[in-house]
Amino acid sequence: MNVRLFWRGVFILLFVFVTWLTLTPNPDETKPSLAIARFIAQLIFHDQSLGDKVAHFLAYSALGGSAALSGFAIGGRRAALIAALAVYGALLEYVQGLGGVRSPELADAVANSLGALFSFPVALFFERLAARTPST
Numbered sequence: 001m002n003v004r005l006f007w008r009g010v011f012i013l014l015f016v017f018v019t020w021l022t023l024t025p026n027p028d029e030t031k032p033s034l035a036i037a038r039f040i041a042q043l044i045f046h047d048q049s050l051g052d053k054v055a056h057f058l059a060y061s062a063l064g065g066s067a068a069l070s071g072f073a074i075g076g077r078r079a080a081l082i083a084a085l086a087v088y089g090a091l092l093e094y095v096q097g098l099g100g101v102r103s104p105e106l107a108d109a110v111a112n113s114l115g116a117l118f119s120f121p122v123a124l125f126f127e128r129l130a131a132r133t134p135s136t
Contacts, residue, residue: 052108057111093112
């Protein structure tokens with residue numbers, strides 16, 4: 001199987017899923033799945049209440065990492081796609097508030113953008129590491 005094709009599929013699925021989660025009117029249904037994010041927030045920040053921000057960061061890290069590994073690009077540049085995802089994450093947070101059910105948070109928009117931006121160099125590191133590893 002083509003590795004880029006795999007990551008393209010992952011990216012598309014994550015893009016749809018993250019967009020849906022951001023715009024869904026009832027986020028309370030997702031609260032049980034935030035347990036790992038609360039655990040990470042407790043470990044890093046000693047504050048479980050930051051679990052939502054950690055979840056935003058992780059979601060956009062996965063989205064940005066899969067985008068980087070997919071080979072998708074804007075104008076022939078993968079970095080431009082990651083920058084567009086960072087902007088998308090911030091704008092989607094704003095759009096979330098237009099429905100009147102949920103309110104946008106600047107901290108969520110920042111966590112989205114940072115997650116997308118953080119994942120790009122990490123994905124490139126692993127991509128280069130895999131290229132150097134001899135296959136059997």
